[in-house]
Amino acid sequence: MFETIRWRCYAHVADRRGAERVVGRIERLLPHTVEIESYERYWKFPELAELRFTSPLRRSAPEDALLTTLRWAWQIATPWNLSGPQSGERHEFEGIASSSIGAGFRVGGIEWMEFTITDHDHRENHPRQAHGDTTRAAHTVLRADLAAPEA
Numbered sequence: 651m652f653e654t655i656r657w658r659c660y661a662h663v664a665d666r667r668g669a670e671r672v673v674g675r676i677e678r679l680l681p682h683t684v685e686i687e688s689y690e691r692y693w694k695f696p697e698l699a700e701l702r703f704t705s706p707l708r709r710s711a712p713e714d715a716l717l718t719t720l721r722w723a724w725q726i727a728t729p730w731n732l733s734g735p736q737s738g739e740r741h742e743f744e745g746i747a748s749s750s751i752g753a754g755f756r757v758g759g760i761e762w763m764e765f766t767i768t769d770h771d772h773r774e775n776h777p778r779q780a781h782g783d784t785t786r787a788a789h790t791v792l793r794a795d796l797a798a799p800e801a
Contacts, residue, residue, distance in 0.1 A: 652715035652741075652767050655705045655722070657684070659763040660698040668759075669701050675757045679725040682706050698761060707767060712741040719767050720745070727755045727763060742768040 657676075663669045669689040677684045687702040705722075709715035716734075723730055727747035734743045747753035748762045755763070 652707045652709045652712070652769055654767075655707050655719055656702070656766045657704065657763065658700065658702050658766075660692055660695070660700055660761045662697060662759040662761070663699045663701075669699055672757060672759055673701060673703050676703075676726055677705075679756060680705060680722050712743075712769065715741075715767050715769075716743050719743070719765060723747070723765055726757065727753045727760070729753060740768065740770050742766065742770075 659672075661669070661672050663672055666689050670686065673684055673686055682705050684703045684705045687704060688700070689702075690700055692698040692700045707715055707719065709718055720730065720732075723745055729752070730745040730747050731751075732743065732745050735741055743766070745765045746763070747755070749755065749760070750762070753763075
């Protein structure tokens with residue numbers, strides 16, 4: 651079961667209050683609430699803050715979980731680069747949007763954003779990756795240059 655979407659972004663915010671405002675703006679674009687997990691300065695670029703937050707997904711089928719997540723992610727930014735499992739692996743999908751490769755964000759100040767969905771406890775064996783280190787040998791990278799579907 652895909653219970654949760656884990657989001658991570660790097661944004662230009664001065665403090666925790668600014669981080670809460672950015673997450674609040676993201677929350678207004680989504681059909682559900684979000685919960686902030688952490689806020690800290692990004693060590694590599696101190697002008698950015700790393701924000702981590704979660705939102706509910708509650709989907710059973712991998713296809714439904716990914717399509718639902720993409721519909722919601724398209725409300726925040728486009729395009730997203732996707733990675734997914736090879737056959738036989740656990741179902742884990744990641745999406746990345748980055749202003750450095752042309753992504754447009756509907757919330758000001760965001761430079762880079764990632765979502766992760768998985769049908770297992772994400773904390774089991776997957777330490778968080780450093781910014782820019784998002785490829786895994788076991789995943790196929792797909793380009794999601796699709797426009798958001800019309801509602």
